[in-house]
Amino acid sequence: MRGLKPARNQVAQALFRPTRFIHLNNVVKLLKVSADTKNLTLGKSIHSHLLVINQTSFESSIHPLNSLINVYVKCNQIPTAQKVFARMPDRNLVSWCSLMAGYLQTGFSLEVLKLFKNMILVDGLKPNEYVIAVVFSACSDSGKALEGRQCHGYVVKSGLVFHQYVKNALINMYSKFLDVEGAMRVFSLVPGYDVYSYNSVLRGLLQQGFLNEAVQVLDRMMGDGVKWDSVTYVTVFGLCACLKDLNLGLQVHCRIMKRYLELDVFVNSAIINMYGKCGEVFNARKAFDGLKGRNVVVWTGIMAAYFQNGCFEEALNLFSEMKIDDISPNEFTFAVMLNSTAGLSALRHGDVLYGEIVKLGFMDHVIVGNALVNMYAKCGNIGAASEVFSDMIYRDCISWNVMICGYSHHGLGKEAMAVFHDMLAVGECPNYVTFVGVLSACSHLGLVKEGLYYLNQFMKTVGVEPGLEHYTCVVGLLSKAGLLDEAEKFLRSIPVKCDVVAWRTLLSACQVHRNYGFGRRIAEFVLEMDPNDVGTYTLLSNIYAKAKRWDGVVKIRKLMRERNIKKEPGVSWIEIRNVTHVFVSDDCQHPESIQIYEKVKELLARIKPLGYIPDVAGVLHDVEEEQKEDYLSYHSEKLAIAYGLMHAPSEAPIRVFKNLRMCEDCHSAMKLISKLTNKIIIVRDANRFHSFRNGCCSCSDYW
Ligand SMILES: [Zn+2]
Numbered sequence: 021m022r023g024l025k026p027a028r029n030q031v032a033q034a035l036f037r038p039t040r041f042i043h044l045n046n047v048v049k050l051l052k053v054s055a056d057t058k059n060l061t062l063g064k065s066i067h068s069h070l071l072v073i074n075q076t077s078f079e080s081s082i083h084p085l086n087s088l089i090n091v092y093v094k095c096n097q098i099p100t101a102q103k104v105f106a107r108m109p110d111r112n113l114v115s116w117c118s119l120m121a122g123y124l125q126t127g128f129s130l131e132v133l134k135l136f137k138n139m140i141l142v143d144g145l146k147p148n149e150y151v152i153a154v155v156f157s158a159c160s161d162s163g164k165a166l167e168g169r170q171c172h173g174y175v176v177k178s179g180l181v182f183h184q185y186v187k188n189a190l191i192n193m194y195s196k197f198l199d200v201e202g203a204m205r206v207f208s209l210v211p212g213y214d215v216y217s218y219n220s221v222l223r224g225l226l227q228q229g230f231l232n233e234a235v236q237v238l239d240r241m242m243g244d245g246v247k248w249d250s251v252t253y254v255t256v257f258g259l260c261a262c263l264k265d266l267n268l269g270l271q272v273h274c275r276i277m278k279r280y281l282e283l284d285v286f287v288n289s290a291i292i293n294m295y296g297k298c299g300e301v302f303n304a305r306k307a308f309d310g311l312k313g314r315n316v317v318v319w320t321g322i323m324a325a326y327f328q329n330g331c332f333e334e335a336l337n338l339f340s341e342m343k344i345d346d347i348s349p350n351e352f353t354f355a356v357m358l359n360s361t362a363g364l365s366a367l368r369h370g371d372v373l374y375g376e377i378v379k380l381g382f383m384d385h386v387i388v389g390n391a392l393v394n395m396y397a398k399c400g401n402i403g404a405a406s407e408v409f410s411d412m413i414y415r416d417c418i419s420w421n422v423m424i425c426g427y428s429h430h431g432l433g434k435e436a437m438a439v440f441h442d443m444l445a446v447g448e449c450p451n452y453v454t455f456v457g458v459l460s461a462c463s464h465l466g467l468v469k470e471g472l473y474y475l476n477q478f479m480k481t482v483g484v485e486p487g488l489e490h491y492t493c494v495v496g497l498l499s500k501a502g503l504l505d506e507a508e509k510f511l512r513s514i515p516v517k518c519d520v521v522a523w524r525t526l527l528s529a530c531q532v533h534r535n536y537g538f539g540r541r542i543a544e545f546v547l548e549m550d551p552n553d554v555g556t557y558t559l560l561s562n563i564y565a566k567a568k569r570w571d572g573v574v575k576i577r578k579l580m581r582e583r584n585i586k587k588e589p590g591v592s593w594i595e596i597r598n599v600t601h602v603f604v605s606d607d608c609q610h611p612e613s614i615q616i617y618e619k620v621k622e623l624l625a626r627i628k629p630l631g632y633i634p635d636v637a638g639v640l641h642d643v644e645e646e647q648k649e650d651y652l653s654y655h656s657e658k659l660a661i662a663y664g665l666m667h668a669p670s671e672a673p674i675r676v677f678k679n680l681r682m683c684e685d686c687h688s689a690m691k692l693i694s695k696l697t698n699k700i701i702i703v704r705d706a707n708r709f710h711s712f713r714n715g716c717c718s719c720s721d722y723w
């Protein structure tokens with residue numbers, strides 16, 4: 021009798037005096053105690069006692085035997101419970117229900133459904149609300165939608181549907197099946213649900229993006245006067261975040277404050293996330309600052325809020341503060357940090373984070389690996405991106421997409437396609453984003469036929485509906501191949517609403533292919549669509565200049581003045597030893613600007629013998645030729661490159677980032693500078709990466 025507490029010890033000793041008669045009622049009470057306390061030893065002793073006094077084979081023993089099954093179920097001894105059940109001379113609903121609940125708890129939901137069938141067929145019993153609730157849960161756990169719906173029919177006919185248990189189980193089941201219509205039907209036919217049902221329906225709707233339905237359910241929940249719990253708050257804040265509905269979010273936040281509720285860390289994170297998604301970083305920060313116990317989840321939440329709103333530096337600063345607070349980062353923290361680093365194109369910072377990730381052992385997290393690949397690709401180091409990708413042990417769809425799109429963005433079409441074929445070979449399913457990368461790779465490679473095949477056939481086969489991004493890629497593909505008429509026809513025929521970007525792709529192709537008449541027509545059309553699109557004015561002005569139509573240039577400039585459209589100044593930046601240096605065209609703000617201008621002059625003088633002819637066609641026509649050269653000389657990327665050549669370590673490639681599209685003059689200068697200095701120069705402009713090496717660019721002069 022070791023292991024029993026003293027009081028029970030006496031009970032058990034009393035039991036084992038075989039001469040002593042114990043009333044069955046007391047046996048049932050004792051069994052209840054052992055079930056409630058999960059005391060298997062006591063349960064087994066009583067079981068032995070029942071066997072000794074031969075109380076297991078009469079019809080009258082149904083009650084104690086049911087209790088015994090319950091003990092074994094509660095103590096996770098399902099096979100023993102099953103044995104007791106099988107040897108029962110007679111069984112009632114409770115016997116069946118107890119055993120079914122046991123199988124459900126231990127994850128054998130198919131066994132539950134089998135028992136349910138036998139209960140009706142063998143014992144001829146009619147289920148009650150408890151049995152039905154167990155059956156619905158089993159259907160949802162095992163994904164048996166058909167059986168679930170049949171039972172739904174039964175409970176409606178039998179009237180069991182009005183029981184609270186049944187309703188909740190039914191709603192839960194439809195939510196788990198992702199059957200929104202089913203859940204909403206149950207909801208609208210039967211009134212009165214508890215907070216758990218509301219939570220599970222709201223969560224289901226939210227997960228599947230049925231946001232309007234979720235709002236309807238929320239309305240009903242308010243009408244029913246159900247008391248919210250913290251799960252409700254988390255879910256509703258999540259809903260506000262998805263809807264980007266700040267008003268609703270504020271109302272819910274007020275509701276919490278009015279009720280002076282203790283907020284747990286999940287609710288707090290949900291509040292921070294909601295404000296972040298609604299673009300209210302300030303409010304998110306206020307909620308964060310008001311917290312007492314901050315754990316890694318809320319820290320990561322506030323960093324993510326900053327990141328989503330483009331405040332990358334603030335996100336990175338918070339990371340240092342978090343460390344001062346002695347909170348260790350997790351995989352999500354690192355993902356947010358890497359994405360912020362990518363946003364700043366701060367490669368050195370990314371390297372430091374990489375080191376930290378390896379040291380702390382976070383490399384095996386897919387989310388971290390994906391963010392690393394993305395960071396390296398965005399920071400211009402596609403080689404490092406590819407290394408991280410090859411070393412990843414686990415990959416998901418995002419990993420493949422990041423690598424494919426990274427290669428495409430760098431103009432490495434062949435590599436992108438190779439990764440895409442590997443992806444198909446390992447059986448990963450391509451999605452919307454994958455095909456944006458694939459189609460843009462086709463465009464780099466000039467694979468018109470293949471591109472159209474992917475768009476018109478392959479995407480259908482794998483069930484991806486083409487969207488604007490795909491159509492825009494195809495426009496790029498056709499126009500790069502010089503099929504300008506086809507590209508225009510294609511643009512006019514696509515089934516989705518076109519934006520300016522798609523048309524501008526065609527427009528810049530007109531410039532590259534020197535088809536100025538066509539270009540003018542397209543530009544005028546784009547300006548009708550969006551009279552404020554600066555990029556189009558610039559392209560059109562360049563087209564006029566190249567065709568030596570100076571009247572046209574003047575007209576465009578006048579138009580821009582009249583419509584108060586300002587050309588965004590060209591800005592380039594370069595990171596050297598953790599410091600980012602920013603250059604604006606023709607600007608002398610940098611402390612070393614005299615030396616930088618000297619360096620530019622020297623470089624341009626040295627590449628002239630290699631064939632550099634300043635491309636003055638695009639510059640204002642009413643200045644002297646010599647002055648035109650001056651205007652070109654000090655474009656921001658030239659300043660940044662000169663500075664890089666002065667200060668960057670000799671081996672490393674020079675990486676420059678620019679906000680606008682590179683002009684043709686800078687492009688040809690960069691090619692020759694890479695040859696002159698024998699260096700790799702990487703420039704990311706508004707469109708893509710250019711990798712200059714030994715006098716050539718990875719874009720093959722098309723961008
Ligand atoms: Zn330039």
Ligand SMILES: [Zn+2]
Nearest residue numbers: 710717719721
């Ligand atoms: Zn290029």
